Amino acid sequence: MCGIIGVLSKDSVSERIFDGLSRLEYRGYDSAGIATIHDNSIHKRRSEGKLQSLKSILEKDPIQGYTGIGHTRWATHGSPTYHNAHPHTTDRVAVVHNGIIENYQTLKDNLIQNGVVFSSETDTEVVVHLIDQELRNGKTPELAVQKTLSQLEGAFALAIVFSQDPKILIGARRGSPLVVGIDENNLFLGSDAWALAPWTQKICYLEEDDVVVMKNDDVNFSYTIFSGEGKIVSRPLKNLNLATGAASKGVYSHFMLKEIFEQPQTLSDTFLALIDEKTFETRIELPIDFTKHHSRILLVACGSSYYASLTAKYWFEKYARIPCEVELASEFRYRDPVLTENDICIFVSQSGETSDTLAALNLAKAKNCSTLAIVNVPESSMARAADYCILTLAGPEIGVASTKAFTAQLAVLCVLGLKIAEQRACLDKQNLFEYFKELLHLPKLVTHVLQDVSVFDALGQRLSMASDILFIGRGTNYPVALEGALKLKEISYIHAEAYAAGELKHGPIALVDKTIPLIAISPNDNWFEKTSSNIQEVASRGAPIIMLTNDLEFTLDCRDFCKILLPKTGSLNNCFIYTVAMQCIAYYTALHKGTDVDQPRNLAKSVTVE
Ligand code: F6R
Secondary structure: OOEEEEEEEOOOOHHHHHHHHHHHHHHOOOEEEEEEEEOOEEEEEEEEOOHHHHHHHHHHOOOOOOEEEEEEEOOOOOOOOOOOOOOEEOOOEEEEEEEEEOOHHHHHHHHHHOOOOOOOOOOOHHHHHHHHHHHHOOOOHHHHHHHHHOOOOEEEEEEEEEOOEEEEEEEEEEEOOOEEEEEOOEEEEEOOHHHHOOOOOEEEEOOOOOEEEEEEOOOOEEEEEEOOOOOEEOOOOEEOOOOOOOOOOOOOOOHHHHHHHOHHHHHHHHHHHHEOOOOOOEOOOOOOOOOOOOOEEEEEEOHHHHHHHHHHHHHHHHHHOOOEEEEEHHHHOOOOOOOOOOEEEEEEEOOOOOHHHHHHHHHHHHOOOEEEEEEOOOOOHHHHHOOEEEEOOOOOOOOOOOOHHHHHHHHHHHHHHHHHHHHOOOOOHHHHHHHHHHHHHHHHHHHHHHHOOHHHHHHHHHHOOOOEEEEEEOOOHHHHHHHHHHHHHHHHOOEEEEEEHHHHHHOHHHHOOOOOOEEEEOOOOOOHHHHHHHHHHHHOOOOOEEEEEOOOOOOOOOOOEEEEEOOOOOOOOHHHHHHHHHHHHHHHHHHHHOOOOOOOOOOOOOOOOO
16 A cells, blocks of 8 residues: 655656545555655655645645655554655655564664654654664665665655755655656656556566666656666566546546446456457366366355355366365465465455555465466556466556456356356356356346446445445355445444345344344345345344345335345356445445545555555
């Protein structure tokens, strides 16, 4: 989390830094700040809260300078106040940081003993004072940074500027991503390539422990990359082709709503990249042999991507008859899992940058497992690190709560499961033909669900008064219930829990009373009768029931029963349809509560710290 930008230029940089930060705000929006070097001194502007407040400050009180850095913060150490906002500075040096310095307390204690006075509660400030001390002792900026980095433990991407060397910008990374952008009259640093895309698409990705020293000698711009051992190294230059248009909400009041409504298109794009619409055969060549004796799939992810992976387990085991385990990346990476060369590890991530998932990927690689990344961001760290990658074609997702990226993950996982089933000879051509045909019909069904959202709007108004909500589902709709509860919590701040419907009576039913609505996902499938009984059990204890189903007949003799009818679908498609309904319920509930739907409190889109 946190987004950082650095610019070394022949022109004034503050507007560009602000522009870059606007593309990085998805990484955090607790506070923001910019520092430039002008007349051999550091000029800085900072503000609490979203980037918009920094904008007003810069408008009233602009800053000059041809070298500068910027930051948008997701608070880790120290509350989201003005004083904790980056850049952190002394007279000599200014630093922006993404990551966590784990040994900061020891370093801070030593610095305090040496008379240093701290002005923030952040871990980052130790970096500033360590560099400052080296500069005071006569070290060059390069050496001062190198000496400081050797003392740091933890994760960081840093951008650093110096008042006495206004034509130098230094970047360093360990654990957190950092990209160098190059053109004739400027050099850039950014947390991702998208932030730099409108200025240059010629970029190079720094590798673990790299330090880049960028210089402007009045004639040329040059940069030198040093490896962790201090040796000069070259990293491949890439010419990207990233979209540059500023994402806009169009006619929608929120990015989240726009992204919900984009799903017929994003699902169609994702399916058509994987399935031939004329022959109903897959276009993907499986790069991994899933038929090997003892092979097993491990799906590893966090958050919504974890729930997409849980859904995939149902498909992989049912259709491809291959053992499949689903792991939370943050647990997997630390619990010393038993991994063998026969294991195929699939990492699912919208951003491709989530720190825990990336660390899990590196662990699997170290154990010689085959690795496949399913990500939405091309050129992301996971896309580059895995042996193979399949892209979800959801396009940039701006709303912090994942919607279209989640359904695109489901789409890729579903086709992948069927393809593995084909490779393992578990499904014949006719079965596959029918399933692919069903999937290609899905975008139309989603359009149908979104044609009239007034029912979700009305329900959202009611639910916005609740303080707790329960969700239940079975089969692939159990992960959908989990995702529905997560979506609701994230953007409406209403406490929500989801259970496998059959689990309810093993404890959670004690929570049920007439103030806690139950949202039951219950299409007329193999589990319909069972889930109907669970609904009855809750209704008879007085809870308001909201049932999402495609069953026309089902009725419930209870005081407070609301049935939302969704289209009839095949068995593969129904979890997509119910997901879209869950997204709409969460969206309209938050809208009626008046929360910040696109940038909910305490969250960030890309979780690059543990
Ligand atoms: C929820 C949400 C998060 C992410 C999680 C993993 O709406 O977006 O739970 O799913 O932080 O992020 P990625 O998919 O980028 O690895």
